[in-house]
Amino acid sequence: MKFEFHSKSLEYDPDLTKVILTTAEGGNVPVYLSADLINLTNQELFEKALDTIYEVNFPMRAENEKFNTMGEKIAQVDDAIDRVNSVAQDVKELSATSRGAFLKVMMKLYEKEVLTDEEMEELGLFDEE
CATH class of the missing domain: 1.20.5 (Single alpha-helices involved in coiled-coils or other helix-helix interfaces)
Incomplete structure (x- = not known):
C-alpha cells in the first residue's frame, strides 16, 4: 500500500497536528503529530507521518534493523x-x-x-x- 500526502491541519486540540495520508485505493489514514510540526513542509510532514506509522506498527523493527546492521559491521571488522x-x-x-x-x-x-x-x-x- 502506497501512501501519499493529502492534507494537514491543527486538530481541535491545539496540541496536535493532524496529517492525513491517502492511498491509491481512496483510503484515508489520519496521523497525529505534535502541534509544533504544523510549519514543516508537506514532504517533511509526510516523512514524519510515515515514521510514526512505522514505529506504531513495527515498534521493535527499527531497533532490530539497527542491531542487525551493527552485527554485520562487527562481523566485517x-x-x-x-x-x-x-x-x-x-x-x-x-x-x-x-x-x-x-x-x-x-x-x-x-x-x-x-x-x-x-x-x-x-x-x-x-x-x-
Missing part, C-alpha cells in the same frame, strides 16, 4: 582483524625464514674467514631481540 592477523603471522614466518637464511650466509662467510670476529660483533647478528 572481525573478518578484517582475522585477515590482518593471518598476514602478520605470514610476515613473521617469512621474516624468521629470511633471518635464518641471512645468518647461514653470514656464518659461511665467517667460516671462510671473509668476515672477522670484530665485523660479526659489529653486525650484531647474535644480539637478543
Whole structure:
C-alpha cells in the first residue's frame, strides 16, 4: 500500500497536528503529530507521518534493523582483524625464514674467514631481540 500526502491541519486540540495520508485505493489514514510540526513542509510532514506509522506498527523493527546492521559491521571488522592477523603471522614466518637464511650466509662467510670476529660483533647478528 502506497501512501501519499493529502492534507494537514491543527486538530481541535491545539496540541496536535493532524496529517492525513491517502492511498491509491481512496483510503484515508489520519496521523497525529505534535502541534509544533504544523510549519514543516508537506514532504517533511509526510516523512514524519510515515515514521510514526512505522514505529506504531513495527515498534521493535527499527531497533532490530539497527542491531542487525551493527552485527554485520562487527562481523566485517572481525573478518578484517582475522585477515590482518593471518598476514602478520605470514610476515613473521617469512621474516624468521629470511633471518635464518641471512645468518647461514653470514656464518659461511665467517667460516671462510671473509668476515672477522670484530665485523660479526659489529653486525650484531647474535644480539637478543
